Amino acid sequence: MTSTLSRPAPAPAPVPPTQAQAAPAADPWHWSVTGASLLAVLAAATSLNGVVEPWTWLPPVVRTLVPVLLAMALTRTLRLSAVLAPLAGVLALVGTLTAQFFPRQSILGVVPGPGTSLQLQRLLAQAEETVVSQVAPVLPGAGIFLVMCAALGLIAIIVDLFAVTMRMPAASGLGLLAVMVAPAIVKPNGVGMFAFLATVMAYLLLLAVAQWRENRLASGGAQASSGFAGRSMIIGAAALAVTVVLPLFVPGFNSGAFPQGARLNVWGNATGLNPAVTLGNDLRNPTGFGRIAYSTNSDSPLYLRAVTLEDFSGRRWEPDQRIGDRDRGVTEIGEERGAPEDAPEAQTVFTRITTQSYASPWLLAPYSPVGISNLLGTWAWDPANLSILATDGGSTARQRYLVESRAAELTRDGLGAIRPSDPDAVPEIFTQLPDDTPDIVRTTTEEIAGEFVNPYDKALAIQNFLRGPDFTYSVEAPVDGGYDGSGMDVMARFLESKSGYCVHYAGTMAVMARAAGIPSRVAIGYTPGSPTGNTEEGPEGTELREFIVDSRNAHAWPELYFEGVGWVQFEPTPSRGVVPTYAQQAFAPVGPRADDTDALNPGSLPDVTGQAGSTAEGSDAADNAGANGASDDARPVDGLLAVTGIALLAFLPFLARTARTRSRRRAVAGTGAFADTDGAATAAWAETTEIAGDYGYPLQPTDTPRTFAGRLARDAALAAEPATSLARLKSAFEYEEYAGHGAGIQVPEISSGGLRPSATMARPTVLPRWDDVDTLTRALRSGSSRRTRIRARLFPQSLLNRFRSSVRR
Incomplete structure (x- = not known):
């Protein structure tokens, strides 16, 4: 009579000498x-x-x-x-x-x-x-x-x-x-x-x-x-x-690098403006980086320019460094190519710039510079566009330099009297349009500016069209619409959607200007920024007023060429920057605001023309409508992701349970009989007890295979074929678990009166198949309510028990 159900350890088989000394298994x-x-x-x-x-x-x-x-x-x-x-x-x-x-x-x-x-x-x-x-x-x-x-x-x-x-x-x-x-x-x-x-x-x-x-x-x-x-x-x-x-x-989980959100900035704040028009990334950063301070005596809002883009033939627009054509030294900067011999009267502007954490190989300076002092490193300027580039691998980081520039006095009447320029007045790169220029660019230009003759009238018509009520400022819409960046295909998408930020407005106006016969380019830099209220003394006793800009002021704007005047700045981007006095509509009052630091919320900005009342409110409403529209467009995608995620969570238990059942089925069906498949009967019995638990007949920790099988047959009212299948599964498991590969073993039986003398267990004569598990499963399912069947399939209790306990079955 035995006192335990522990499986006896088989005697170790003798190991041949050659096997004991064999090399480790591959x-x-x-x-x-x-x-x-x-x-x-x-x-x-x-x-x-x-x-x-x-x-x-x-x-x-x-x-x-x-x-x-x-x-x-x-x-x-x-x-x-x-x-x-x-x-x-x-x-x-x-x-x-x-x-x-x-x-x-x-x-x-x-x-x-x-x-x-x-x-x-x-x-x-x-x-x-x-x-x-x-x-x-x-x-x-x-x-x-x-x-x-x-x-x-x-x-x-x-x-x-x-x-x-x-x-x-x-x-x-x-x-x-x-x-x-x-x-x-x-x-x-x-x-x-x-x-x-x-x-x-x-x-x-x-x-x-x-x-x-x-x-x-x-x-x-x-x-x-x-x-x-x-x-x-x-x-x-x-x-x-x-x-x-x-x-x-959950609010607050919409930023970060993994899996999505705000761009990770591992370099701290030492980041400069990328001249390849990555302005969207900068504008979408709510905190701002690359702080710059400048002091100036300019009477009008001052733009700081880094570089210009003029080649519109590629998939994206990039500055041409033209290293071989640059003139070294920036203490004195000569005339720009195409500048008129008799230039209009100009004001001398002094600007002292402190770059602090801003780092870029392109130097920031107001247009047009005539000399720069106190600048460290080796720099060269381009006669084609007056951009200034470091030629020794240096950058603008932690520089403090003084720029002397000229600001021409321009008027509406003066610009309006200028006739179309000579084709040879500027290099051909400023007038070329690629062969793949979209038809929408040409047709829209003809509709907007075709009735005008003078370049100024055409330019003003294009600018007013882009600043009209049909267009909205948005840094997110291009990302959602898949047209964030530069290139002719981007301009076409922008004209169709009518929503974007400065890169799209500036690039589109420059391309449309060329289509109208006006030489053009795109300038990259910063809008005027925020005044600090501080002043400092400049050259010749001038008073310089201090301003602060960072990445949120990053901006792009078009510059158009007028013969006899040179390159003239325009501002087609709504709710951004400052429209120059000469480019404002005739009915618009003078006095735009210079501070536009809240560029990420265009609706909060007053109209740059200074208009109040219904016009400003209409601009705000249009901007808010654009923002809400972008949000509404994103909601179906968010909803689809939410439904997909919830469905994935809901079906995880079902998928896990199904995968485990298939794994056991393969183990049992390897040869079709338990006798030749080590562990197959154990796998079949484990599936039997778990399926029973899923349908409300759980295995108790004190159960032996016989007591569990007896209770399951009684409580589930199993008869005929299901009962026979359960008996085969139980017998095969007992033999494999307790008899192993030995001949026979004394197995005790437990009754209501306690342990009784054990009997020798014989090898099962009829070996079960996986069909026995399927038969029992069908019987349990047919005898259960619909609620129980759904719970057993989608939320199987056995899956939870498997993680809670490692009790041996």
């Missing part, structure tokens, strides 16, 4: 972990869409990562030293980079040869220029791809090293996080929801595969339980679903 499962590492790095790399042109990075990255991880996996297959795996990866990385980017300088196509170092310097310089001068997404190029492939290749080596060699898969997430840091810095809305979800799911897959490998290694290669990996996937998926759904309902 590890073919490391290939799966390496494959999961590849998928994880590629998933994290999807966040690079928006940093470079979408998916252009994929072919070179795949050509880099596959050989690197393949070399590391082959090293492990050959069972070489663990130290050689990362070394093989590095050598493979060098080889694949050489084959892709230095084929002419290579030896045998994969070994760096003579000239590789020089070509490397050229590509790195090209990548640096791309980062400095281009707006994201940058155009694909060999230099930027080289940097990306090298960085992702090293990260893939690190991820694989942690996940496979060191068997620390959780730590590999640091490598995936490193991939997403750059997009979080560069992209205006963080890494993006798609990239975030893809990376997290790939990371969970990597953890699950690594755990599966550990189970196989621990069991000597036998089929092992994947319960731990399954629970990890369930917990991770639930956390991911909460991450997606929570920001849609």
Whole structure:
């Protein structure tokens, strides 16, 4: 008579001498972990869409990562030293980079040869220029791809090293996080929801595969339980679903780099204006950065200009540095190309600028500068547009310099008397329109300005059209509409939607002006900013009034050329900047406000023409309507995401339960009989007890298989075939659990009177199949109410019990 139900330990089988001295078992499962590492790095790399042109990075990255991880996996297959795996990866990385980017300088196509170092310097310089001068997404190029492939290749080596060699898969997430840091810095809305979800799911897959490998290694290669990996996937998926759904309902979760929100700024406040028109990113930053203080004696609101854009032929508009055409030294700056010999009377303006944290290779100065003093570094100016650029790698950071400039006295009557300019008055770059100029640009220009002859009348008609009631100022609408940036296609989308910010207004007016026969360019810089009330003494005893600007004052405006006068500034952007007196409508009073720091809330700004009453209110209403419209447009998307997230949360238990059932079904149906499948009867019995618990017949901690089966048959009123199936499942489990592979064993029986003498358990003569589990499940389902059936399917109690307890069934 036995006193315990513990399973006796089988006697150890004798080990042949040759087997005892054999080498450790091979590890073919490391290939799966390496494959999961590849998928994880590629998933994290999807966040690079928006940093470079979408998916252009994929072919070179795949050509880099596959050989690197393949070399590391082959090293492990050959069972070489663990130290050689990362070394093989590095050598493979060098080889694949050489084959892709230095084929002419290579030896045998994969070994760096003579000239590789020089070509490397050229590509790195090209990548640096791309980062400095281009707006994201940058155009694909060999230099930027080289940097990306090298960085992702090293990260893939690190991820694989942690996940496979060191068997620390959780730590590999640091490598995936490193991939997403750059997009979080560069992209205006963080890494993006798609990239975030893809990376997290790939990371969970990597953890699950690594755990599966550990189970196989621990069991000597036998089929092992994947319960731990399954629970990890369930917990991770639930956390991911909460991450997606929570920001849609809780205020305050709409900023941050992961997965979306405000751009991450890891460089602090030492950030300058990107001349490649990334102004939308700056304007969407509610705190502002890149603080600049300037003092001036100008009587009119002063714009600080950094650079101009004049080439409108590309997919995006960028400044032409024209290094070879620049004149060195800025102590004295000569005449601008195209400037009239008999210039109108001009006022001398002194402006002292303190850049503080603002850093840029382009120098800020009022238009048009004639001399700059107290400036550190080597600088050169461009006779074509008077832009000033650092030529020694320096920047404007922590500079304090004095600019002397000329401000022409312009009037409506004077500009209105100017006839169309001579085609040769300015370089051709200022008049060219590309062949792909959208028809809407030309037709709209003809409708608005076609009836006028003089350039001034045409320019004023275009400006008034863009500042009209049909257009609204918005920094978010271009992002939502997918036309944020520059380029002819962007201008066409802007004219259709009639909502955008300064880049769109300035660029559209410049393009329409060229279509009307007026030379044009786009200036990039800052609006006048906010007065501090402080003053300081300037040259020749002048009094300089102090102003403050930051990234929220970043601005773009058009400059149009008038023969005999030169380049003239206009302001087509509503609720931003200051309309010059000569560009205001005849009925508009003079006296615009210079302070426009609240640029992120156009509705709160007074009309720049100084109008009050119904006109100003109408402008506010239009701006608010535009903002509300953008919000309303976004609500269906938010609602869809919310419904998707809630559905994902609701179906997680069902999916997890179904996955576990399928796993057990495969274990049982491996050979079709329990006799030849180790653990199959246990899997079938575990499914039986959990299904019974889901339908309201739970297994108690003190139950033996016989007591549980008896109670289930009685309470569920099982008869005929379901009862027979339950008996087969119980008998097979008892034999596998207590008899194992032995001949027979004494198993005690428990009755109402306590333990009674045990009987020898015989091997079951009829072995159950998974059909027995299905038969029992159908019987329990048919005997339950609809509410119980729904709860058992969507919210199975057994799933919760599995996490609460590890009681053996």
